[in-house]
Amino acid sequence: MAATHPPQFSVITPSSLSSPSPLPMAQDDLKKIAAYKAVEFVESGMVVGLGTGSTAKHAVDRIGELVQQGILTDIIGIPTSTKTHEQALSVNIPLSDLDAHPVLDLAIDGADEVDPDLNLVKGRGGSLLREKMIEFASKKFVVIVDESKLVDHIGGSGLAMPVEIVPFCWKFTAKRLELLFEEADCVAKLRTCEKTGEVFVTDNSNYTIDLYFKKSIGDLKAAGDAILRLPGVVEHGMFVDMATTVIVAGDNGVTVKNKP
Numbered sequence: 001m002a003a004t005h006p007p008q009f010s011v012i013t014p015s016s017l018s019s020p021s022p023l024p025m026a027q028d029d030l031k032k033i034a035a036y037k038a039v040e041f042v043e044s045g046m047v048v049g050l051g052t053g054s055t056a057k058h059a060v061d062r063i064g065e066l067v068q069q070g071i072l073t074d075i076i077g078i079p080t081s082t083k084t085h086e087q088a089l090s091v092n093i094p095l096s097d098l099d100a101h102p103v104l105d106l107a108i109d110g111a112d113e114v115d116p117d118l119n120l121v122k123g124r125g126g127s128l129l130r131e132k133m134i135e136f137a138s139k140k141f142v143v144i145v146d147e148s149k150l151v152d153h154i155g156g157s158g159l160a161m162p163v164e165i166v167p168f169c170w171k172f173t174a175k176r177l178e179l180l181f182e183e184a185d186c187v188a189k190l191r192t193c194e195k196t197g198e199v200f201v202t203d204n205s206n207y208t209i210d211l212y213f214k215k216s217i218g219d220l221k222a223a224g225d226a227i228l229r230l231p232g233v234v235e236h237g238m239f240v241d242m243a244t245t246v247i248v249a250g251d252n253g254v255t256v257k258n259k260p
């Protein structure tokens with residue numbers, strides 16, 4: 001669902017566009033513009049969290065390009081998924097992990113929803129647990145989205161809010177999640193692979209339950225805490241108060257919002 005920019009966003013015209021395009025830009029071009037803008041925050045010597053998804057992929061490619069050109073030196077990347085790990089290696093970004101680098105300078109990642117307070121839904125791409133661990137450990141967390149990801153409230157897109165759970169008795173956990181959000185008319189669905197129809201298994205050998213809400217879930221922190229109290233739940237896809245900057249690319253340019 002496309003939403004209008006919250007009024008507090010400042011508007012910047014992307015340097016790659018000499019004049020505003022009369023035609024709507026392709027969504028992937030917008031993702032790339034947001035990603036390139038975020039990579040401007042990366043400096044030599046930094047430990048950088050590398051996100052997962054089609055938007056973050058552009059950022060990883062761009063960092064790799066700058067590393068290969070010798071413009072960024074002594075970079076260490078911490079990938080948020082096995083997929084990103086492979087991509088980062090393919091573009092020559094030196095990699096490490098949270099055990100060796102428990103504090104990151106910066107993480108760059110996409111999101112599925114961004115609300116006006118910069119709270120996020122993440123994990124439709126299947127990597128929310130590692131993303132949350134790595135982004136929680138980052139001094140700065142820069143989120144990159146095209147404007148279709150902006151919502152009035154979390155859950156407002158009508159699309160999934162993912163929860164990573166252990167496979168053991170997953171139906172029981174899915175039911176408990178539905179009951180927890182009964183007042184929001186929640187429907188819980190086990191995620192399956194689009195191509196094969198098989199159960200989707202995360203990098204951590206877990207399952208994902210996608211929650212769909214018809215009504216607001218109210219206080220996000222309370223909702224998140226209640227989800228985490230359910231035995232069987234590993235982590236949820238609400239990233240509350242974690243983003244320090246959100247970069248939004250739209251047909252009218254790039255907007256950058258910093259958390260006050």
Ligand SMILES: O=C(CO)[C@H](O)[C@H](O)COP(=O)(O)O
Pocket residue numbers: 051052053054055056109110111112121122123124125126127128131
């Ligand atoms: O959270 C994620 C993966 O777990 C992604 O960042 C999120 O799904 C956005 O993906 P995309 O950039 O492809 O729209």
